[in-house]
Amino acid sequence: xxxxxxxxxxxxxxxxxxxxxxxxxxxxxxxxxxxxxxxxxxxxxxxxxxxxxxxxxxxxxxxxxxxxxxxxxxxxxxxxxxxxxxxxxxxxxxxxxxxxxxxxxxxxxxxxxxxxxxxxxxxxxxxxxxxxxxxxxxxxxxxxxxxxxxxxxxxxxxxxxxxxxxxxxxxxxxxxxxxxxxxxxxxxxxxxxxxxxxxxxxxxxxxxxxxxxxxxxxxxxxxxxxxxxxxxxxxxxxxxxxxxxxxxxxxxxxxxxxxxxxxxxxxxxxxxxxxx
Numbered sequence: 001x002x003x004x005x006x007x008x009x010x011x012x013x014x015x016x017x018x019x020x021x022x023x024x025x026x027x028x029x030x031x032x033x034x035x036x037x038x039x040x041x042x043x044x045x046x047x048x049x050x051x052x053x054x055x056x057x058x059x060x061x062x063x064x065x066x067x068x069x070x071x072x073x074x075x076x077x078x079x080x081x082x083x084x085x086x087x088x089x090x091x092x093x094x095x096x097x098x099x100x101x102x103x104x105x106x107x108x109x110x111x112x113x114x115x116x117x118x119x120x121x122x123x124x125x126x127x128x129x130x131x132x133x134x135x136x137x138x139x140x141x142x143x144x145x146x147x148x149x150x151x152x153x154x155x156x157x158x159x160x161x162x163x164x165x166x167x168x169x170x171x172x173x174x175x176x177x178x179x180x181x182x183x184x185x186x187x188x189x190x191x192x193x194x195x196x197x198x199x200x201x202x203x204x205x206x207x208x209x210x211x212x213x214x215x216x217x218x219x220x221x222x223x224x225x226x227x228x229x230x231x232x233x234x235x236x237x238x239x240x241x242x243x244x245x246x247x248x249x250x251x252x253x254x255x256x257x258x259x260x261x262x263x264x265x266x267x268x269x270x271x272x273x274x275x276x
Contacts, residue, residue: 002030002178005106005137007093007127008037010066013144015073017112020270022074023148024110024140025082028178032083034104035070037063038091056090063088094130101137107174109139132245132273138171140240141271151239154181155232156215158244159188163205166246166276175242175272176213183215184236186229233269242272 006021008014018035025033039059067086074084087104101109111128132139154176158167176183185206203217220228229241 001032001105002028002107003032003034003105004030005034005036005101005104005109007109007111007131008035008067008070010037010070011112013112015070016144016146017110017142018070018074019077020112020140020142020146020148021110022078022080022082023150024108026078026080027150030082030107032085033074034085034087034106035067035074036093036100036104037067037088038093039063039088040090040092060088060090094127094134097131097135098137101135106137109135109137110142111139112142112144136275138175139273141273143270146270149239151179151181153184153236153238154179154240154242155184155186155218155229155236155238156242157186157229158206159246160199160202160206162246163202163209167206167209167244168274168276169209171274172209172242173212175274179240181239183210183213184232184238185210185215185217186220186232187217188220188228238269240270240272242274244274244276246276 002025004021004025006014006018008018018033021033024030039062064086067088071084071086085104087100091100093100097109100106109131111131113128128139128141132141156172218232220232232238233241
């Protein structure tokens with residue numbers, strides 16, 4: 001059974017991500033979407049005294065009503081036989097995301113993000129980047145204006161370093177099995193490392209992982225990787241970008257707070273984050 005977790009705060013950004021998840025579910029023949037709403041109490045009163053909590057039942061009821069309405073909206077958009085389950089609970093989404101995924105059996109997480117200014121930010125949008133750092137489950141980040149179209153062309157980011165220890169082979173193969181898409185392997189290589197003995201070995205290791213999937217290497221000398229990604233995605237009609245964040249080197253920029261916002265907010269296609 002394939003299950004997609006869709007956290008929501010009922011904002012336009014979150015609703016757009018839910019619609020994207022619906023299209024993604026159809027393409028990969030997923031059985032279920034889980035709409036998830038986490039609410040947190042706000043503290044009032046003298047901080048030196050016992051904390052007083054707002055009305056839990058009111059918050060829960062509002063969340064449950066919002067989830068029910070969103071489920072009805074999504075089901076009206078498709079004739080596919082996809083179940084939509086609802087979970088509303090007091091929880092801290094970012095810190096507990098993997099526990100939530102394990103509990104509902106999620107294979108993928110789909111969350112939205114906005115490219116607007118501070119006034120346009122949403123709870124889900126601000127949580128998305130934090131979730132991308134915490135979760136071991138593949139996370140699909142959906143830009144605010146992205147609309148689902150069947151995924152035929154995928155761009156996979158790779159620095160061709162430490163392939164054996166940092167590439168999440170099994171989750172990657174599962175995703176590519178689900179999509180059955182052509183893959184462009186994008187590498188930013190201003191030092192032409194790919195021509196060294198080490199670079200050739202790393203390419204062979206990646207080729208082995210990708211042995212069952214049609215793929216083509218693309219090398220870029222551009223300094224601004226977000227512009228390069230977006231331009232290549234448009235030119236080659238790429239439908240999805242896959243990233244494997246690392247802790248060191250230029251690739252860390254993909255999860256650096258400023259650069260990740262630049263990439264995810266302004267990318268014209270969804271970004272999948274997978275951790276090795």
